[in-house]
Amino acid sequence: MPRPGRNTYSDQKPPYSYISLTAMAIQSCPEKMLPLSEIYKFIMERFPYYRENTQRWQNSLRHNLSFNDCFIKIPRRPDQPGKGSFWALHPNCGDMFENGSFLRRRKRFKVLFSAEHLPKPSDAAHYIQQHAKLRMGALGAHLPQMSSYNLSVSQPSTFKHPFAIENIIARDYKMPGSLAFSNMQCVSAGYQIHNQLSTAWPHVYSGNVIDAEYAAYGGPLKSMSHGAQSLPTIPVPIKPTPTSVASISVLHSHLPPFLPGSPQSLSPGSPKQSSPDPALLHPLAAHCQEVT
DNA sequence: CCGTGTTTAGCCCATT
DNA sequence: AATGGGCTAAACACGG
Numbered sequence: 001m002p003r004p005g006r007n008t009y010s011d012q013k014p015p016y017s018y019i020s021l022t023a024m025a026i027q028s029c030p031e032k033m034l035p036l037s038e039i040y041k042f043i044m045e046r047f048p049y050y051r052e053n054t055q056r057w058q059n060s061l062r063h064n065l066s067f068n069d070c071f072i073k074i075p076r077r078p079d080q081p082g083k084g085s086f087w088a089l090h091p092n093c094g095d096m097f098e099n100g101s102f103l104r105r106r107k108r109f110k111v112l113f114s115a116e117h118l119p120k121p122s123d124a125a126h127y128i129q130q131h132a133k134l135r136m137g138a139l140g141a142h143l144p145q146m147s148s149y150n151l152s153v154s155q156p157s158t159f160k161h162p163f164a165i166e167n168i169i170a171r172d173y174k175m176p177g178s179l180a181f182s183n184m185q186c187v188s189a190g191y192q193i194h195n196q197l198s199t200a201w202p203h204v205y206s207g208n209v210i211d212a213e214y215a216a217y218g219g220p221l222k223s224m225s226h227g228a229q230s231l232p233t234i235p236v237p238i239k240p241t242p243t244s245v246a247s248i249s250v251l252h253s254h255l256p257p258f259l260p261g262s263p264q265s266l267s268p269g270s271p272k273q274s275s276p277d278p279a280l281l282h283p284l285a286a287h288c289q290e291v292t
Numbered sequence: 293c294c295g296t297g298t299t300t301a302g303c304c305c306a307t308t
Numbered sequence: 309a310a311t312g313g314g315c316t317a318a319a320c321a322c323g324g
Contacts, residue, residue, distance in 0.1 A: 017315085018315080035296095037295085056316070060314090060316060062297065066297055084297080293324105303317105304315085
């Protein structure tokens with residue numbers, strides 16, 4: 001596989017699949033979730049090739065978002081209107097790419113659904129307990145160590161391929177708190193989804209990054225700024241899979257009252273939006289696997 | 293109307 | 309040859 005060098009591909013088609021490009025875009029946002037329009041913007045800003053024939057590739061991209069289980073749809077809050085939902089990566093697709101490289105997927109990521117794969121309530125409760133503990137430690141502090149929290153990553157790996165997500169999008173991460181975090185505007189008041197998602201999905205988040213492939217790519221290196229993009233306070237995967245529906249219902253009965261996703265903290269105007277923290281859906285991860 | 297999201301279909305290519 | 313991944317096109321529904 002040829003390695004893209006600096007200025008290589010600047011006007012040619014990048015070697016990444018749409019799945020990879022979409023994953024890159026999502027990963028680039030601290031909240032790990034983006035609306036479709038921002039995904040478009042990310043790709044067009046970084047890969048000049050995609051500034052043309054937008055209708056073609058954007059249709060393909062939308063197709064991929066819907067078709068692949070590795071992407072989950074997260075609705076907007078009722079008080080944060082806008083078009084379309086947010087898209088995030090499935091919690092368990094962190095090792096979807098070979099060696100973490102975007103150049104090649106290892107296997108297809110597929111959510112399974114069968115009765116025996118549903119989480120046991122006791123498991124969910126245990127998970128939530130663990131999560132609550134970690135959250136308390138993480139609030140206002142540093143992110144939890146990955147080693148303390150290795151959930152359902154089928155192939156634990158510390159190796160970061162030069163083409164890995166973290167490396168490609170490293171520009172946005174380098175200096176937490178600096179301009180590189182300009183898209184922290186995405187954080188809704190009083191509730192840091194960044195912490196939330198990175199706590200929940202540590203395998204898709206890494207603050208320890210080096211710049212490699214993307215820098216070599218030759219694309220614009222300015223940091224992304226998404227404008228005043230608002231996010232749902234309670235992000236919830238809404239991919240209408242039976243698994244997620246079942247998981248949500250199971251989890252709901254076990255939500256501790258102090259968690260943002262618990263029913264007690266919901267706004268009265270949105271009873272149907274009584275959705276748990278996506279982190280709390282993590283038991284879902286146990287019910288997904290890469291199809292062999 | 294337009295952007296978004298879903299679905300189906302067909303093609304090409306690489307791998308098994 | 310069969311299978312799977314990826315890409316493209318197209319039709320349709322829905323909602324802001």
